[in-house]
Amino acid sequence: MKFRRPPWVKPRAVIGLLVVCAVLAIGPLLHSDVYIHNLLTLTFIGIAAALAWNWLGGYVGQVSFGHAAMFGVGGFVSAQLELKLGFPMLIAWVSGGVIAGLFSLIWGHPTLRLRGPYFSIATIGVGEATRLVGTYWDWFTGGSSGLSLPMHHNLKFTLYWYALGLAAIAMAMSYALRRSSVGLSLLAIKSDVDAASDVGVSATRLQDLVLFLSGAMIGVCGASYGSYFSYIEPGDMFGFDRSISWVLTGVIGGIGTIAGPALGAVIFVLLRQYLIASYPQLYLGLYGILLVLVILFEPLGLTGLAMRVLHRARPDLAVTGVAGED
């Protein structure tokens, strides 16, 4: 069977992603800086999660403040499967992700009928309820003392490539969801859900699908985070600030754009690393200021800024829509 490229996949994008991944993949073989290795691994997980949040928050426009619920569910299910049932790590990750995705459907199917701020408020409730239940169910999460996962030095080193793979898959999925014809329907739902239904878009089914994919990917991120730190604890996994961080990375990087949230995640992880040690208060304040500036001046965040600069430098390269020229 010969593989045929779907018409919406630009070869340029595939080559670009492969080149970036190849460079990052050979990186650790050339240097032995544990600090950078560690930072990049966390950045990759952050990128995958930020992109997954954006599928729902950016493409469909349903801004979730409760995605840490799926991060935690994915993390703890995966940990328990490894510890109690002896699942191999990758299968545990995927199972954790699927269960996190199903969990998101349980609360999301009814609440996705709400739109805008009403949906967002509902997700705050879901996120906090999950955190509280997670903290009390110590048979599942180990309670406040958490769970410890198997760890050896080699694994921590290898997880770099797993995390890179995860970010690459999330990037490819972001591209596919946005550029394929499904992407147009998602944007139509974001613009006007009733008008979209009137031209045949099944809003309920598509929103459920996107929420499942988003929840499952975040769940896998939670699972990989757990494996990387070899210790997880409900207050951290389900934390509200974790949910907020994805809103921030999405908005600052460029909400609804394909790659913007990845950029947002890189900046978020880097800023946190450099600022949290010396100025823990300043770092949240800085983020707040950045958020206000973006919302006031550039709704598409850093991506919008980059597009503006590009447009000024080369006005002939007009930014066309998804459908492109034909």
Next chain:
Amino acid sequence: MAVALRAEGLSKRFGGLKAVDNVILELEEGRILGLIGPNGAGKSTCFSMLAGSTPPTAGRVFLGPEEITGLPAFRAARAGVVRTHQIVRPFANLTIFENAIVAAVQCSGLDRAGARSLAREVLDFVGLGPRRHEYPGGLTLAGRKRLEMARALACAPRVLLLDEVIAGVNPAEAQEMVTLILRIRDERKVSIIMTEHVMAAVMRLCERVVVLDAGKLIAAGEPRQIVQDPKVIEAYLGKKHA
């Protein structure tokens, strides 16, 4: 003549208010049916029930022989009943071309390439072809009404419900819109139900007119008879003019 769309005993209650009360509609294949009445008569609610955006409290809707009562809007659209909105609702974040593609991909049953060429063809048909890579924000009201119609046509509908597509545009544009509606009927073989306040357009376009007042059907017949019906004049202007 075959019946394209038929509604029997269509009713909608909002609490104690009977917005639409026991209305009967019958649209013949290849015809244009006018649905008129003063503001608040229940015309748009009727459209919502026919197109599936609002489930009826009572009554049944048939598309040809097939019952479509209570189907959700996206299923009714895929089955072939597509509406436009009185207040235009373009997808502002998509280009004009993409607006049409969404509809074509979801409704027409064509593959991607087929859906794209249908989308291009309907945009050329309504006269928006050259502007298809622009965003709807740059269009005039008449332009956006054309887009609304193009998007509905991209669904490859059998029955088109046009909700006040002429009201609010200037006389020259209104004239073009009338021509466009006739072309939709004749060239695309689509049966049409339209609500409209511009009576001149109704008189020119519709073979039959149904009049609603306060949710009830008060008259039905040819446009010329209808405008002389005392009940209709009373509904629009009050008793002393009737």
